[in-house]
Amino acid sequence: MQIVQAIMRLFEIHSRRFETIIQPRNVALAYFRSDSISPDIGDHETDHPEIRNSPKNFEFISACTPEISEQILKDMIVIDDFLSESEEKSLLEEAESQIQRVRYENEENWDNAIIGYRETERKNWNSENKKILKRVRDLAFPPGVSQLVNVHILDLAKDGYIKPHVDSVRFCGDTIAGLSLLSSSVMRLVHESQKDPVIDILLKRRSLYIMKGIARYEYTHEILKGNQSVFKREIVERDRRISLIFRNEPDEE
Ligand code: OGA
Ligand code: MN
Numbered sequence: 001m002q003i004v005q006a007i008m009r010l011f012e013i014h015s016r017r018f019e020t021i022i023q024p025r026n027v028a029l030a031y032f033r034s035d036s037i038s039p040d041i042g043d044h045e046t047d048h049p050e051i052r053n054s055p056k057n058f059e060f061i062s063a064c065t066p067e068i069s070e071q072i073l074k075d076m077i078v079i080d081d082f083l084s085e086s087e088e089k090s091l092l093e094e095a096e097s098q099i100q101r102v103r104y105e106n107e108e109n110w111d112n113a114i115i116g117y118r119e120t121e122r123k124n125w126n127s128e129n130k131k132i133l134k135r136v137r138d139l140a141f142p143p144g145v146s147q148l149v150n151v152h153i154l155d156l157a158k159d160g161y162i163k164p165h166v167d168s169v170r171f172c173g174d175t176i177a178g179l180s181l182l183s184s185s186v187m188r189l190v191h192e193s194q195k196d197p198v199i200d201i202l203l204k205r206r207s208l209y210i211m212k213g214i215a216r217y218e219y220t221h222e223i224l225k226g227n228q229s230v231f232k233r234e235i236v237e238r239d240r241r242i243s244l245i246f247r248n249e250p251d252e253e
Helices: 002-018 029-035 066-075 085-099 127-140 213-217
Strands: 058-062 076-079 114-122 151-166 176-181 185-191 198-203 208-211 219-223 241-247
Touching: 058 066, 066 076, 066 213, 076 198, 085 114, 085 127, 085 151, 085 176, 085 241, 127 176, 127 208, 127 241, 151 185, 213 219
Parallel strands: none
Antiparallel strands: 058 198, 076 208, 114 151, 151 219, 151 241, 176 208, 176 241, 185 198, 185 219
């Protein structure tokens, strides 16, 4: 019975990936960087009364009107140092103990949104980690929202990366929250149909991001390859990165 459940679980994870809208793009956006702008303003108010977003972590690469950058800063929130070093270590230990049995996938298939990764899901965390994860859930999701009980654990190898995609609306609701462990990285948002604007976002090690609204639905997101991992002209060293991703239930059709 357990074997059947394990197979069902694997299929579920896999089918969610299949459902993602994948739009590989090979444009070398580095050329546009000289045009990039960052709003020269301080901390930014969000829909969450207790959270202020920091525009420092955003690089508006192209064609962003003030209205669009405003909207992005409302719908994509990045909180640096959300985790302490000891909290990161504690989460890592538990995530590692489960994921070390999984093999990395490296295949460059058209249907693979992620290259150089392994993944699993975990529901029952130890009590210390439960407290940390609750802090994420309470911040990212309003009270009463049905959240997926499993935390998605995604382990990207040092040379792993995520191609542009929008998380399937069939398997995921309106909010996606992610903790970055072990390595900083650059997440890129690209307008889904017009391919413009493009916004790069610095996801520091131990930060939390909360993606919703237009950032969730109207933009693809991706994690850049190590050799393209540049933010505001500075190289962002990529190492193996583990993300813990939280989602809510899909909207009723
Ligand atoms: C995903 C994804 C982003 C991250 O798994 O769909 O976009 O932060 N992950 O790892
Ligand atoms: Mn995604």
